[in-house]
Amino acid sequence: MDIISNLLLGFSIVLEPINLLFCFLGALFGTLTGVLPGLGPVGAMCMLFPLTFKFSPVTGIIMLSGIYYGAMYGGSTTSILVNIPGEAASVVTCIDGHEMAKKGLAGTALGIAAFGSFIAGTFGVIVLMLLAPPLANFALKFGPPEYAAVMIAALTIVTYLAKGSMLNAWMMVVFGILLGTVGVDIFTGLERFTLGIPALRDGLGMAPVVMGIFGLGEIFINIEEQIGKANILKTEIKKLLPTLQHWKESAWPIFRGSILGFFLGLIPGGGAVIASFASYALEKKVSKHPEKFGAGAIEGVAGPESANNAATAGAFIPLLSLGVPSNVVMAILVGGLLVHGVQPGPLLISEHKDIFWGVIASMYVGNMMLLVLNVPLIPMWVKVLKIPYPILFPLIILFCIVGVYSISFDVAEIYIMFIFGLVGYLMKKCDFEGAPLTLAFVLSPLMENAVKQSLKMSDGSFSIFFERPISAVLLGIAFLSVITTILPWVRTKVLEFKSKTVEKATD
């Protein structure tokens, strides 16, 4: 009963005209950024982040969340029609989605992607609504050692799931931790690593750092690699509503994708990208006709598109119940809450019911809006895709500049974004990922406080982290994720060494 009354409270909040408007704008802008290759939800959220200062926290978070799940919807359009993923989570949709489009089934592919996203998104919100409150209650038992362990485990799992080298991911995590220590130390009041620059006294802002790495850095790469003209498929988009046969083929993939996606969304660093790949692999594995995959199998669109949308809802759980962001998008939401003086964590659900239930209700409304909007708006998105990148990128940079400037009306913030844009560009060139750095940067101050408090509590003994069961389990998970990555590497090296010795001996 409690859930129903709280949900009604959420709906009463989201149905206020201002919240409804920003839910719509967020979902629409998110879809646009999902459609446009080279501008992901992170860049889009950063661009609109300063706008949230003007509204109540609930309106701001509703808008930012709308961008996130809107981008997941929009990404499929570009994948299916252009064979270029609008954002990373739609990479896998290109494989069968574009093949379906080439066979004249573009409408069906877009339709099933939209319906699958809607079903999975709604499923994710329901589970989020049911799981987050009890988890938050459980998290009330957490003290500084447990929080330190949660953050260490989160950062370790992020490196474990990194796409490239684990060494590179660890370097970015540590670099992120260092960036998070810039500014005044709250325990002593001493300035750290500020180089005498007043803008750094409060630490590096999250928006300029994230916008620099994910926004400007991405644009620099695109300019340098010069995106060619998008080759939009010239096909008539008809029959957006899937037939009964299509539904039969897609029902189980949507169901499996929803469950798999939601739970992968919970894992730090997991999120929508891994969910979509895992769902594709699962569908291929369970299919009676795996040979159809890659040649336009509808299951290859329905599963991954459902999984990436369910993952967006799953990713909210660690943030809303523990206050720990599981990916960069959630880190931006943390920033959005902190700006308004709202501390994300277990107390958020009880102390800020309006925010929690408002956001939950907005997800129902937003998913419905996206379904109603996206299908008729597909021709418009196709037109948007025709805007050449040389016209688009100056606009994006200008909005980034205005966005960053409006945070504190200080040009220094633009310089910080600019510097991190160059850092982000070099990181991409050197195959370093931005996500571990950003997560570590956001978690660093929290982790530092938790570690220092724990050590003070135990009078300098590290055993406090292992004596308490929750922190011991979490650190065990972190340790296991490191070991499971190092062991295969050591094994390969040993085998290489053995084969070399055998070769030498035979010579």
Next chain:
Amino acid sequence: MVSKKKVRIIFNVGLLLVSVWTIAESYALSIGSVNDPGPGFLSFFAAIFLGILTLINLGKILVTSANELAFSSYKNTKNLFYTVLIIFFSTLLMNRLGFIIISALFMTCLLRFVGKQKWSSTFAITGATVISSYLIFKLILKIQLPVGLLGF
């Protein structure tokens, strides 16, 4: 053309310098002790860890020989260089010239010299962008943009 290996070495050396500087600064700030950690405690150990990881990575890069080029072409790298310069100077002159002038110059330079648009479309897009962004940011959202020479 510069090789990817060279860029990787430069980036890693940069990270190594960051770690050395952070170790020195953290030490100067005071590391404290385990039962009373100082302001430089976390950064000191994190910087040592970063230094070790960077050295391992540098060793790995030096051993593996990659002939891959770092940049796609001279022309595109020049475009990137122009973009970086335009952003830098726009930021530098932002407060002095004001948002309207700077955004007009910024859009014109990027559209014409990097985006290679015709003068007519450059002016049309610039005009539309400056007017709409002024309306949205200044008048609707009431964001305090730099006034500069024009006084509004």
